[in-house]
Amino acid sequence: METFRWSFGILFSRLVRLPSMGGKVALVPWADMLNHSCEVETFLDYDSSSKGVVFLTDRAYQPGEQVFISYGKKSNGELLLSYGFVPNEGTNPSDSVELPLSLKKTDKCYKEKLEALSKHGFSVSECFPLQITGWPLELMAYAYLAVSPPSMSGQFEQMAAAASNKTSTKKGIRYPEIEERALQFILDSCEASIAKYSKFLQASGSMDLDVTSPKQLNRRLFLKQLAVDLCTSEQRILFRAQYILRRRLRDMRSGELRALRIFDGLWDIFN
Ligand SMILES: C[S@@+](CC[C@H](N)C(=O)[O-])C[C@H]1O[C@@H](n2cnc3c(N)ncnc32)[C@H](O)[C@@H]1O
Structure with a gap:
């Protein structure tokens, strides 16, 4: 049971849904290191021309600055259940x-x-x-x-x-x-x-x-x-x-x- 829980947690906190592939789920090593921010709108998606999973930022980042993606417009409860964290108070407009x-x-x-x-x-x-x-x-x-x-x-x-x-x-x-x-x-x-x-x-x-x-x-x-x-x-x-x-x-x-x-x-x- 413990192993099942661990695997379930790992899978659900790391899988990526690819909108251009009808929401197909994938595990994308490296890209799964990106943390969520409620302030960004960009997400990972499959790009048919480069045949890979791509990510375009919605603003310029300075060297050394942490780059965030959006895990989707989710409430704090959903983020806690799927990813195990709660955004800081008042920062999630989708809450x-x-x-x-x-x-x-x-x-x-x-x-x-x-x-x-x-x-x-x-x-x-x-x-x-x-x-x-x-x-x-x-x-x-x-x-x-x-x-x-x-x-x-x-x-x-x-x-x-x-x-x-x-x-x-x-x-x-x-x-x-x-x-x-x-x-x-x-x-x-x-x-x-x-x-x-x-x-x-x-x-x-x-x-x-x-x-x-x-x-x-x-x-x-x-x-x-x-x-x-x-x-x-x-x-x-x-x-x-x-x-x-x-x-x-x-x-x-x-x-x-x-x-x-x-x-x-x-x-x-x-x-
Ligand atoms: C896809 S992984 C992201 C990479 C992860 N931080 C790591 O070190 O491997 C998802 C996990 O990162 C953490 N995470 C992502 N965004 C976060 C945030 N804004 N605040 C706190 N934890 C976050 C959560 O533990 C979540 O389950």
């Missing part, structure tokens, strides 16, 4: 965190909604990727479905299709009448996830590493630090989403309040 969303068991239309989701290959709980720059339209469509009242049952199918990205238009759907509830629903999930991350990060300070040798201790400390780095970066994305959602909800609610005040003012005039 994302999976946000779990679920239908509520107490929902009056639970069965109908689940049926609509099942038709599109979804189940009662789904995860959607949150990025520092925002969230996908599919996540919003799922949130609409989760909060929509029985009077909107005619739209469940459309919402489920949009959540699974199987609509023909690929454009986002909008239901202004339930937008506030949908945003609040996403915010609640976001805050539940933040609480889980905070619990882990707090506990990590006093985690019992249960080791018998200094070598084992160093290894466990290293792995713990990787877990802490990953959780910190994922929690950062959740905090950003929480900030955006709170602001949007506050603006919507203050807009509604203003409209209500104007209505009250008009009411007073007419009375």
Whole structure:
């Protein structure tokens, strides 16, 4: 098992996917010494004219400077799983965190909604990727479905299709009448996830590493630090989403309040 794990780790951390050969994988000695940087876009690829694997840098490098390639637009979690490292905090624009969303068991239309989701290959709980720059339209469509009242049952199918990205238009759907509830629903999930991350990060300070040798201790400390780095970066994305959602909800609610005040003012005039 130990040998299998080692071979698996070596293979997955060193294999190269060659886009011009349909993503074929290859082991490329020497080229596999290049480290990843989230700031570069260039990658290794097969070049049919020279019949070899080539790499063109995207900028000039000074002698002695380390040359980087891109291992692909991957989240910190993917980089940790495939390559065993986590980029420095805030340096990976492709970083994302999976946000779990679920239908509520107490929902009056639970069965109908689940049926609509099942038709599109979804189940009662789904995860959607949150990025520092925002969230996908599919996540919003799922949130609409989760909060929509029985009077909107005619739209469940459309919402489920949009959540699974199987609509023909690929454009986002909008239901202004339930937008506030949908945003609040996403915010609640976001805050539940933040609480889980905070619990882990707090506990990590006093985690019992249960080791018998200094070598084992160093290894466990290293792995713990990787877990802490990953959780910190994922929690950062959740905090950003929480900030955006709170602001949007506050603006919507203050807009509604203003409209209500104007209505009250008009009411007073007419009375
Ligand atoms: C294809 S090898 C790159 C060469 C490797 N540094 C070596 O010495 O052989 C991939 C491994 O390099 C390391 N690596 C690559 N980019 C890194 C980065 N930005 N930060 C930390 N480690 C990195 C990881 O251990 C990864 O599994």
